[in-house]
Amino acid sequence: MPEDDPALSAAEELALARLALDEGDLEHAAGHVAAALAQAPTLPEVHETLARLAAASGGGVDLFPLDHHTFVGAAVARAHLLAAAGRPAEGLDLLAAATGYAPRTDWAGVPWVTAPELVERIAPEHVARILMQVCGAVPDPVPRAGRPALAAYLTLAGNAVTAHPEHGLLLGAASALARRVGEVTQAIGWAARGVRAEPSKLGEVWLGYAYRSAGRTREALAALGRAVAHDPNDLAVYADIAGTLADVGRLDEALDWIERALARDPTFDCAVHTAHRLRYLRDGDVAHLVALADFAREHPDDTHEHGDLAECCRSRPWLGQVTPAAGPLADALRRSGAGDRGGAVRLPTPPPPSALRTATAAAPGLRIEVAGAGEPDGREPRRADSRPLWRYEGADVAPAVAAPSAAAAERLRRLAHPAWPHPPAAYDAAVGLATLELADLLGLLAHPPEPPAGAVGQVLAEQDPALWVRCVQVWACLGLLHHRTDEPWEGSTRRRVLLDLVWGVEDWTTEAALFALVTAAWVDPAVRPDVARVVAERLADAAVVARTRPVPIAISLAHLALATPALDAQTRDLATGLVAAGTTAPRPRNPLTRLWHRLTLRPHP
Template sequence: MAEGTDDRALPATEELDLARRALDSGDLAHAADHVAGALARAPTLPEVHETLAQLAAASGDGGLGLFPLQHQTFIGAVVARAHLLAAAGRPAEGLDLLVAATANAPGADWAGVPWVTSPELAERIGPDQAARVLMQVCAAAPDPVPPADRAALAAYLTLARNAVTVHPEHSLLLGTASALARRVDEVPLAVRWASRSVRAAPSKMGEVWLGYALRSAGRTREALAALRRAVDHDPDDLAVYADIAGTLADHGRLDEALGWIERALARNPSFDCAVHTAHRLRFQRDGDVRHLVALADFIRDNPDDSHEHGDLAECCRGRPWLGQLTPAAPAAEEPEPTGIKAGPAARELEPTTAETGPAARESGAAAAEAGPTADEPGPVTAEAATLAPVARPAPPSAEAARRLRQLAHPAWPHPPAAYDAAVALATLDLPDLLGLLAHPPEAPQTALGRVLADQDPTLWVRCVQVWTCLGLLHHRTDEPWADSTRQRVLVGLARGAEVTEAALFALVTAAWVDPAVRPDVARLVTERLTTVAEAARERPVPVAASLAHLALATPDLDPGTRALARSLAGVPGGRQRGRLRALLRRLLRPLRPRIPGPPMP
């Protein structure tokens, strides 16, 4: 369904004026186009519906032939056809089209017209049809619906009220009405309708609807009881087990939650809801990233899950490198020595004035482009790389800078999602990518760019570095990883000074999406973290905490290195991290809370 971005930009009043002119001249096809345009902009305006009725009267088939359904149909034409179907005595078909429009553009009040909100409609379509329509609305709507979009669903809630009034004992209708009411924050009404549904005809779905409504009302004990009754109705519906586990975990009862999810996995170890919930709860229990990596592997190997899950993003949200980058930490705010024994490599990670200035950025990127010398092994190893200096990279092309500005952001759902997003840089050549590192473009003139410029300009440069290095992962992907340009360049950058963190994050991300590279990446991360720990024994190292968090995000890291990373990451440094969290709260819209189980209830 096309939303109407096809160069239509006229206000509804102008579309109506053109429609009337075309209608007066007998050009019904052009009149229909303009009526559709007016409906797309003002779907409840009475004058639009009056003109649509005139157009229907002038045609030979009630106007339906003027608004055919095709593979791609303008949304205004879909809505026009819905109203004409209702006028022709086929309101159920019209409702189906309105729901489709709502799913396509949920912020518009497509159904807010008299024939939908009339009590007579509920009598005409019957309870089963009304329940089916409400199911479709619930399937199309997020849970909960954002406050700004709730008014657009008011007509459907009115339909639910009318239908429940006419059919007060229809269990399925009451349950679906409860589901819609809960989504638009009519929680007491949702509880009443769900309770009536269970009394009318006890069933698994009735108990699920009641459990969800009670949970939204904060009545957790009663909600869990309802969900347990749902399990009694159907012990094989493992989505309900996941619901119970998620509810228990949300209220601090993690051991009970894990017990329920283990029961589900014992019945079906590959059931997607149970697997997602299990890995999320295990991560909540011990904070070990291996659970999230295992979940990412499951998602990659099972792309046809029953519905969308948000467990991986929920676990990664707000966590350094799992869901956002860390801010640059000034040396003055670095931790005191941690007691880790120093070694000969302790000075390697101590930035000098030259290493942290523009010259270091240039030489690091240039060295990465040059690649290893003949003495350096190709794959990732524990030995330090010796890179030959070359000329400074040229500035990036305007197109490269444009793409980077559109992409760069200080947060992402999880590492595989960041990898997927960075494909937008896949067609840039290597000089452009290195040019972005050596010559970071200015922040975009957007809300994000302005906030970064005002609050923390260095954060934008780090965004550029992170997303450019992620873009390098998509460079020449036809080359086998061990001998690839992308691996060689990123390893060189990771062993430099200026973009160490960004390059390491890209390599860690590669390990998330490709299990074959995990041993090499884990060795490199161990090498860098060990060097940092030795340096931190003698002097503050600005990147220590950040690299420790990177290590904690690395797949297949050995237990000793993970313990070392925990030690480094746990050292105070809260002012910088707290400032970033506050900044990200301003930048990021609230994400939809996780609603376990199937998407409909």
């Protein structure tokens, strides 16, 4: 078998376990059996060796004690031995805990769990609790690849329902599991039986969820409405109804339900999160998302995690991902990344320095022909007092800063990614760059390291080298936000350096630095007026320049403005107009649409 086959590793552990058993060394044998179970929890040979160990030790349970750091294989071994000793309920508790630890592993796929007679030895309330524990440990719905690991629990649910056909709690919990693993018809049937047997708020909620998963919105809303009638004070159900209505486009009704919840408790976390999400869906104003981020920061002890902010930011320019580079040279770079390394691209004015440097490195056969300098010259800083990141030598451009250290390059290489859940999450993730020297952070902007090894790095390098460079620059600027945070914002090094980049030569680093400032405004309300002013001035400057020459970064700056907290209405209107003009303008077909979708499906944590 291949070396990475889990069964091979288990076989090696079992061989050592048998040797220890033959020598009477039961503790070492137990350790090897636990390791084998962790590798291959359903392998028959593992359970045969565990049975030998039990026979040699009078049951074997004491060989696998529990503490705060119990190895998962030892917990699973103890579960099987408890079941063999006539204590299957305790064994199921441990298997459910193992599933919570590693939900994609089939810890429960063994005969004693799926045997019909097991449910005669365990109270239905206990089975329901096990099923609810498993549900709480897995996504809703569970991806197809993760469903086989839960098949034994679904069999257990079916056996328990057969034995206790009128137990409302059990039927509802069984429905919840069935729904998560894609057995929606079964989920509806079990939940409906549960409601008929024992009408309750929780039963109606389970039924409503099952109907919703089946796309039967009318029945789902009716069930959730009955849940409200059972308990008008459970505001989580109001949020569920609002979310269900929003999913089918009934936004006004959804907002009405969530306002009813907020009227009862303005601080209830589910209602607040849902309300801000729905308001953003209604009018697209980022102020709702900023308010949601503020609420989450001020209430870190919410009852559970919410995904509303990440859902709203996902795939949106700068809110959840870096925007691909714009302009004819960026398009040519993508074509060269796809394999066309030669040819020529004709530009009306000089390209951004980062674009030129990336093209020279990634597509050395690409001829770049520039018609003229343009007015104003894009190779000059937009403000004369900005410290230069680049210097021009004739038609060529070179970094004006030294290359970063190898350690700094490696640290950023491990971190950079084109997507993030939302700006505060990006800020938090960048704390890993807090100890880098300022010279290293600036060096990373002008000397981007090679992409990391692995599939994502290879795709970025080969298909869109510009995207990797932009990732590096974005994360280096986020690192600048963590530089000398003890300094007050107004006179801080981090603010000064980011402003130098914002007002320097028109470049991709302009966008990256402005995104860092926008992110600072998301996480610190005190800096919002300052950042909003900078964003407004930089966008207005780009709009003026665009009247006389192309500004490839203008649309991206507009998206950044629309992501800025506390932006004035006039600048927001300007940004909206620029985005609309860029959306309607003819653009070449982007061959990376599918690739971009793949890269941003799993945001960097």
